[in-house]
Amino acid sequence: MKLSFILKTALRDSRKNRGKLALFMSSIICGIAALVAINSFNHNLVKDVNEQSKTLLGADMVISGDRPALESLQLMMDSLEGPKSTEIELFSMSFLPKSEESQFVRVKGLEGDFPYYGKLITVPPEAGKDFKNNRTALVEESMMLQFNLSPGDEIKLGQATFEIGGSLKNVFGSLGAGSSFAPTIYIAKKHLDETELIQQGSMVDYGYYFKLPEGFDADEWEDARRETFRNETFRITTMEDQRENLNEAFTNLNSFLNLVALVALLLGCIGVASSVMIYVREKMSSIAVFRCLGMKGNHAFLIYFIQIVTLGFIGVVIGAALGSAIQVYLPVVLGDFLPYEVNMEISWKAITQGLVIGLIVSILFALIPLLAIRNVSPLRTLRASFEEDVAKRDYLKWAAYSGIVLSIVGFLYSLTDSIQDSLIFTLGLAAAFGILYGVAAVVTWTVRKYLPRSWSFIFRQGLSNLYRPNNQTKTLLTSIGLGTVVLATLFIIQGLLLKNVSGMDAGNQPNMILYGIEKEQSNRLAEITESYDLPxxxxxxxxxxxxxxxxxxxxxxxxxxxxxxxxxxxxxxxxxxxxxxxxxxxxxxxxxxxxxxxxxxxxxxxxxxxxxxxxxxxxxxxxxxxxxxxxxxxxxxxxxxxxxxxxxxxxxxxxxxxxxxxxxxxxxxxxxKSPDAQTTASYRNEVVKTFPNVSLIDLGSILATLNDILSKVSYIIKFMAGFSILTGFLVLLSSLILSKFQRVKESVLLRTIGASRRQIFRINLVEYALLGSLSAMTGIVLALIASFLLAKFMFEIDYSILWTPIVLMFVIVTALTMFIGLMNSREVLNKSPLEVLRKEVG
Amino acid sequence: MQEILKVNNLSKVYKSGSKELTVLSEILFSIDKGEKVAIVGPSGSGKTTLLGLCAGLDKSTTGTVTLAGSELSNLSEDEKAAVRNKSVGFIFQNFQLIPTLTALENVMIPLELQGKSDIEERASSLLERVGLGGRMDHYPSQLSGGEQQRVSLARAFSNAPQILFADEPTGNLDDDTGGKVEQLLFELNEQEGTTLIIVTHDGELAAKTDRIIKLRGGKIIEDKSNK
Structure with a gap:
């Protein structure tokens, strides 16, 4: 048979059915959009963390020591390409002529264009550049506030007096191991000598900052020379070192986002499988006619396979585009509502991953119902109600199942880089599937065996729908249950993580440290603190x-x-x-x-x-x-x-x-912890006035960086989980539409023989309420187990059961199952039986 | 006369748990090329089962069916499909048109399955012969029952089959429309020289054939010429 005929038939046959494939398309689109959006967010987040680590270091590499670099080391450093800066850091008392007060400060003499990443944020902004050429000093904001200083005032460092050029809002890392709590003063390195602060025996640190060419392997350079530098008591810090520290803090978030991405994909795929099942079921009679007219089973399969692959591909592309658009444009749309300035970019890696994995997995999931086409008997043309076509042993179906398992393991591996984690997670999913199927089997058996004859007609009818031929119990319980498992797990884990993260949030975190308190000052200081309502x-x-x-x-x-x-x-x-x-x-x-x-x-x-x-x-x-x-x-x-x-x-x-x-x-x-800058300032004044020896450090600036990331984190978590939930509801919808065919016929027959609308409604209500609550309950129990294991072994966080999302989940799933189920049969309730029969059968 | 269909000692038994239900037993007959045969009998007598077995749509429990020179029990599903495509035409009680294809496309399908090109002419001429020249681009849902069955007739003859199986071809139509379809069926059959096997319990329709095979309880109780 010509391929052109198969292609032509695939196209012709799809013509009047494209609407019916909307569910299939929307499952793919939603799943892939969520996958791409989540992965893009994730990649951007990792990029953000990397950027943050650059900003914290200000350079690609820093070499520091407590004396100027020896010539041999200097030669090695000179061999590095790219811009370099030098900084000399020392601690000293400073004198403020305006108020005749003194303060212990950290003086940094800078030469070169450091920082290369991020910038010195100053008020006024130009002061951050001008101090390198003018004879001005940048004074850390906390000290400006503490001494009521303003640009133009003077500060004396050793023997030299500098005009204050501006207030410094952020400080790059300290070179020395000494007190990091002294306020920082930046001046140009060329003026440092004038202060005469560098004397025999004074504690001075020297820092050399490097911006390395793109692609240069700083870690390799560091590894080869670490010992040489270390022997001369010089330390090398690369961005990678810094990044590792930061990344550790984000491991949880990363794992969580990976989990959400997988859930979105899986839910999408369950949607794919059930919507294709609906489609194939609708097509059975056409397929039987094709077979009757002499079409081979494989060719009939190919016609629908081509349709599904083509639409699947379109769906995957739309999904990837939508996912990217959402993650790039959503912040623009939401604008001021977002708690941070967003710098999201299109992640081609996430898009490619979404396209490839999405296409493979959705085809594999679609294959399971599609393969049945090969065995459709032509006898269906003669027998209206023909029993399911049973193939003896379909190896291809098993190959498709294996393909699904392998692709899930592969996808998980691409996310987690751990074959063990991937296997455990896949096994968990398979176990969940098995348990749900088992529960469905037990329920069907129990109801059939023990359904009391004394119960009312409505109840008996509703319950026996669970075991009658062509019942949907196993299909619905498995798909709704599996959807509930993943969604409830997501809810619970999200709750646990947010609880964990909110503990880290600046809201409850200290932002002020008072240092150098003498023992006898301790009680009085606590009193002062409490008098400001500070804890x-x-x-x-x-x-x-x-x-x-x-x-x-x-x-x-x-x-x-x-x-x-x-x-x-x-x-x-x-x-x-x-x-x-x-x-x-x-x-x-x-x-x-x-x-x-x-x-x-x-x-x-x-x-x-x-x-x-x-x-x-x-x-x-x-x-x-x-x-x-x-x-x-x-x-x-x-x-x-x-x-x-x-x-x-x-x-x-x-x-x-x-x-x-x-x-x-x-x-x-x-x-x-101080609630605002004003309280901090007045509290600081009183502390300094009462105990001049006590130093007060405002951690606000450090926390601001962390808080910035954390607010992104909680936003992303909420947004992404929402996306997965949407996909989950689509699955629910397709599972229930699957059951419509059967129910409509039965209900119409009941109406024909005289059942009232109210009776039909109540019979359906009993059936769907039971199916919904049973699926929700089984799903939730499994989710509790899954989330416990995840919290303990993957996220390593404390587990506590948050009942609100669980109860909410139960109510939502049950109510939604009932709602969609009843919506499905509303036609039977509102129209004449003949009208419905004509439509459904004809 | 050459045999086109030979049924030898055919039986069909359905198993339901430990119970066995014999639908057909000891069926033996042969049909010559060009013959017009009616299989008649009350509901449940096994008419449709026999038709399904003769056309290779179902498998017998015992016995053999030789259709257009091929013994069906020796063939795989795909080989049986090939025999049907080459030599068999079908007309069903509920028309069985493919809802997503137009009338013309429905008629073209058997020819396309044979890999033939330039088939539109034959398909459209058949549609014109059944009086639907102006409805070629219509979908089944846009046609009446009688019109759908006429498309079905055109499709059945499109691959110039040696044998045509019709399962209650007028069962879903009113008398008038049914009569017209019957007339068309016999006309086309005459023109194309096809062997015709009709399953029906419509006595009038059966009377128009050359031979009537009567079934009851899964057995042939009468096989008589009607000429």
């Missing part, structure tokens, strides 16, 4: 100390040991330690026993953060000796804590029990 979120003592030795060997001994496994930063750092008798909410004991109190003379068991323990390579029971400002204290590792980095409270690598450090020289840190 004392944390008030912790801090003792600084250095590691003197461990496992019986001295620090010097260890440093000389080339075979040691302990990391240099752990050994050299000045450790800030606190002491308390309990663990905080963000700490989790993972090893050993936590000791909260120690009596004089007892062994001191301390608690280490897990990463500190790893860096030092010590175990429970190992001895650690500390130098606490001259005094040596011998301790033992008593426990290991995991510290949750999702929250922004103070974190301590080393935690001492009470009873050891109370008398050591110490200062306190007070953490609070």
């Amino acid at each position: 004392v979120i944390q008030q912790v003592p801090i003792v600084t100390m250095r590691l003197d030795g461990w496992k019986g060997r001295s620090r010097t001994d260890w440093l000389a040991d080339t075979a040691r496994t302990a990391r240099r930063w752990t050994i050299n750092r000045e450790t800030r330690v606190t002491y308390r008798d309990t663990l905080t909410e963000s700490e989790k004991l993972i090893e050993g026993t936590f000791t909260g109190n120690v009596e004089s003379g007892d062994s001191i068991f301390i608690s280490l953060a897990s990463n500190f323990k790893r860096s030092l390579d010590v175990e429970i029971g190992d001895e650690l000796v500390w130098n606490v400002q001259g005094a040596r204290i011998k301790t033992y590792v008593g426990s290991i804590r995991e510290i949750e980095f999702n929250s922004m409270s103070t974190r301590f690598f080393v935690l001492f029990p009470r009873g050891v450090l109370e008398r050591a020289p110490q200062f306190e840190v007070l953490v609070t």
Whole structure:
């Protein structure tokens, strides 16, 4: 048979049916649009995170040390192409002639065009550039507010006085490990000498910033030279290092968006399978005629396969375009309603992925009902109600099922990069399918066996519809149930994540840290804080100390040991330690026993953060000796804590029990949260006036960056979940339309023999209410299991059941099933039986 | 005369669980080329089942059917389809036109399935012969029952079949329209020299054929010439 004939017939046959394929098209369009939109969002988010990491670093690579680079290092740095900048950073007191006040500040002398990513945001804006040429200084906003400074005022740094060019709203990272809480002053590097601040013995850090050519592998460069630089106590930080830190925080979000994308695709595909099933069912009589007239089974299959593939391809393209349009233009449409400025671009990667995966998966799902066409018997032309055409063993159908499983695993793998996760998730889906099918089988069997004869006609009729020949129980329960599983899981996980994220949101987070508080100032300071209605979120003592030795060997001994496994930063750092008798909410004991109190003379068991323990390579029971400002204290590792980095409270690598450090020289840190800049300013003034030694740091600017990302996050989560839910409802619709054919005929017959409209309505109501609630309930139980497993193993967040979305889901699914089911049969109720029969049969 | 259809010891048994239902048993007859035969009998006597078996639409439980020289039980579904396409025409009680194709396209289908080109002329001439020259581009839903059955007639003759099976061809039509369709059926049959097998319980229609095979309870109770 000529291919042209098959193509022609495919085209002719589709002519009057394109409307009927609307459901098929809309399933594909919705599924793919959601997939592309979600993946585009995801790619843009990853891009945003990468941009943020650039902005935080300001350059592709930074090399820093506490002295100017030696000639050998300088030569290596000079060999790098691209723009470079140099920065000298030191700490000093500054003097403000206007108010005759002084403040400890961090002075940064800058030369070159740094920052290369992001910019110094100043008021007035031009000040950010002018200070490099004029003899002006940029003063951090918090200090400007604190001392009521304005551009044009003067600030004296060492021996030189500078005019303040502007107020600095953002600060790039500190080079040194010293106090990061001192306000920053930027001046041009060429004027730094005039201050005469760089003297023998002064603490100065030198930074070299690089903007590297496109495609240059900074990490490879770093790997090859890290040791050389490190031996001269120089540190290299690349964007990748920075990015890794940031990305860790977004792993959850990424996993979630991947999950949503998969759900959207799967729901779309279930829609595809059921709408094609409806289509094939409608086409059965035509196919039988074709077969009767001598068409081969495979050719008949090919006619409809071509139709579906063509429309599927169009659907996939429209879906991809729609998905991209939504994610690019939606922010434009919503404009001011969005909580952030959006920088969304078309993601070709997401589009390609959507097109390829969408086409493959939708064809595979469509194949399952389509393959049945090959076995349609020509006998259907003679027998109006011909029993289902049963093929003995259809290997192609099994191949299609395997193809679906493989493509789901493949798709998941492309998202998660983990074959294990992909397999687990696929198995989970298969299990859900099996359980739903099993529940349907049990229900059908139970109702048939135990339906009480004494029940009313309406109930018996409605219930027995569940097991009668050609019943829809298995089809509906599986598809509605599966839809409910994915949607309810999504709802629950979304709720859990949002709960987690909102904890991180600046709304509840501290944004001010008061530093250098002396012990006797502590109570009065807390009073002042509370008088401003500000919460004392944390008030912790801090003792600084250095590691003197461990496992019986001295620090010097260890440093000389080339075979040691302990990391240099752990050994050299000045450790800030606190002491308390309990663990905080963000700490989790993972090893050993936590000791909260120690009596004089007892062994001191301390608690280490897990990463500190790893860096030092010590175990429970190992001895650690500390130098606490001259005094040596011998301790033992008593426990290991995991510290949750999702929250922004103070974190301590080393935690001492009470009873050891109370008398050591110490200062306190007070953490609070101010509702607005004005409160911050007046509170700061009072604190500085009362306790001039206390430094006050406003974390607002740091949090603003984080908050910016977080508001995007919660918006994306809500929007994307909404999209998947829409696809889910389409599936529900197609599942129920599937059942229409059967129900309409039965209802018409009942009406013909005298059943009233009210009776028919109630019979249908009983059936759909039962189907809906049963599907919803089974789906929800499965969703509870799935979300628990996901929360525990994938997202690693605490699981708590949020009943509101669950109850809502149950009500919505049941109500919707009933609504669509009854809408389906409204024709039977409102028109004469003959009219309906003519339409349905003719 | 040459045999076009030979039915030998045919039976059809349906199984439902442990029960067996014999629909046809020990059916034996042959039909010569050009013969006009009516299969008659009350409802449930097995007429339509016999037609389905003779046309290769269904499989027999025992016995053989030889249609246009091919023994059907030896053939696969696709091979049987090829025999139908080449040698068989069908007319159904409920017309069985493809709703998405126009009248002309419906008539062209059997020829297109044979891979023939320049078929439009034959299809349109057949439609003109059944009086539907002006309705060629109409869809089945735009035609009356009688008109649909006339399209069905044109389609049945389009591939110049050796044998034509008609299942209650006038069963869904009123007397007037049915009469016209009958007339057309016999005229076309005469002109094309086709063997005609009609399943019916319309005595008048059966009386117009050369031979009547009577069925009851799945068995032939009478096979007599009507000439």
